[in-house]
Amino acid sequence: MITVEQLTKRYGEKTAVDSLTFTVRPGAVTGFLGPNGAGKSTTMRMIAGLDAPSAGRALVGGRPYADHPAPLTEVGLLLEARAIHTGRSARNHLLALAATHGIGRRRVDEVIELTGLDAVAGRRAGGFSLGMGQRLGIASALLGDPAVLILDEPVNGLDPEGVLWVRELLRGLAAEGRTVFLSSHLMSEMAMTADHLVVVGRGRLIADLPVAELTEQAARDAVLVRSPFADELAGALLGPAVEVTAVEPGLLEVRGATAAQIGATAARRGLELHELTPQRATLEEAFMELTRDAVEYRAGASAEAVAA
Amino acid sequence: MSALAVTQGRVARSEWIKLRTVRSTVLTVLFALGSLVGSGVLVGLAANERWASMSPAERAGVRIHEYVLAGDDMALLALGVLGVIAITGEYTTGMIRATLAAVPQRLPVLWAKLAVLCTAVFALMLPASLATYAVGDAIMSKHWEESLSDPGVLRVVVGTAVVLTLVTALGLALGFIVRSTAGAIATLFAILIVLPMTLGQFVPKIAPYLPSSAMTSFITARPEDDMLAPGAGLLLFVAYVAIALAGAAALLRRRDA
Secondary structure, rough: OOOEEEEOOOOOOOEEEEEEEEEEEOOEEEEOOOOOOOHHHHHHHHHHOOOOOOEEEEOOOOEEEHHHOOOHEEEEEOOOOOOOOOOEEHHHHHHHHHOOOOOOOOHHHHHHOOOHHHHOOOOOOOHHHHHHHHHHHHHHHHHOOOEEEEEEEOOOOHHHHHHHHHHHHHHHHHHOOOEEEEEOOOHHHHHOOEEEEEEEEOOOOEEEEEEHHHHHHOOOOOEEOOOOHHHHHHHHHHHOOEEEEEOOOOEEEEOOOHHHHHHHHHHHHOOOOOOEEEEOHHHHHHHHHHHHHHHHHHHHHHHHHHHH | OOOOOOHHHHHHHHHHHHHHHOOOHHHHHHHHHHHHHHHHHHHHHHHHHHHOOOHHHHHOOOOOOHHHHHOOOHHHHHHHHHHHHHHHHHHHHHHHHHHHOOOOOOOHHHHHHHHHHHHHHHHHHHHHHHHHHHHHHHHHHOOOOOOOOOOOOOHHHHHHHHHHHHHHHHHHHHHHHHHHHHHHHHHHHHHHHHHHHHHHHHHOOOOOHHHHHHHHOOOOOOOOOOOOHHHHHHHHHHHHHHHHHHHHHHHHHHHOO
């Protein structure tokens, strides 16, 4: 469980994180979503006690991070900027971190195996690819078998196989009842991994809601229809509640009718169909819809500032 | 084994692993050892070579310990750099964030690095200094005579290891304060080399109190007139190092990682 209350970080004039309040619950994957520069990394560093908040506080498991006697068993941390000495081997890096808590060599070998680093554990981390660096970061995060995982852009630089592996790993950790909090600027990635979303923009909270709800909120019930008889089909479908747009020759976008209704109409008329695809709003589109107001508000505010 | 928790002893163990698992720190220590022992041997051999061409007054002025421990300047700078990179290596690579996330109380990291570095450096440099003197003495005994029991000689030989250890600690403190390798090394060299050449030259009154002079007065058997007494010099240099460490501790606690 992570509790963030009125968390604020100012760097001189600039406010990087602005009175953020939200809770990350155990047993689910919570996505921390926002464009680059929205304050995600700063928020995560404040939760982990690396940066001091200008105001407000962040608690992990009911306590400030630094008050835990064994923080690695409480929180596993993967930061976007690599936190690894380039001259040290992966195994020695993990051994050094483990030593601070009295975590044994066996656990180090376990996380090396779990993250698929066996073959390269003796090599200097400076020579690692981005993907291997991420795996080593995840291995460090898992070292203390923590109840909470905080991961900043964990799939960054991973190949598709690695992305899938991280996704399944995180879902598995959440299913065990752990708190999993990961940031990303890719909404599509969140749709695949997260159950819940905390959305920020320019350091402010924009939304805090289940992924499913976000998708529903902006759902757009259009159906794509491809047919060599597109014009004829369009004539048959058009009605007071149905809107048909020709996207390109032979391709229609139909609103106001379900895929089943369109298919039935085509069958009755004997019109051949090559494609019939219900369009679900992507998380990306839902997100744009959701944040449109905030974006317009900000654009208006800055225009006023310029006018003044 | 007791429950998983961060303790000062465990942080020290972690720092010991860190120190010996990076090539640059190991090489720096080897360089310091090599320059101390190696230059002792070379200087001893060179002195024997020159003996024939020396005037009787020159021959009488030679002290074996002064000659064979001349490599301490090189070792001094190398070990100061060791202290610096022991921490700036973490800041420049981002490792510091992993370190401080594991030890969020932070100060145990400074004390552990200090203890591990000082123990390792002293444990290596004391025998190295003694060995350098023994070998150098054996070489130069062809023409000169000196013994560890002569006034001040043992202090200089042991003091060399003490001073090398203190400079390592100074480098570490500066590394924590400045956080960049280049900046911290420049600061260290400014304190040890530039300060005596500028301020020390132009304001002779304060020259004996500069860190480098205070340190030198402890490893000199024949002090010059304007030097502090050996004990006072050591105390003053320890005070400088302590002040730097206090500054490092205050900044480490306060700053964002």
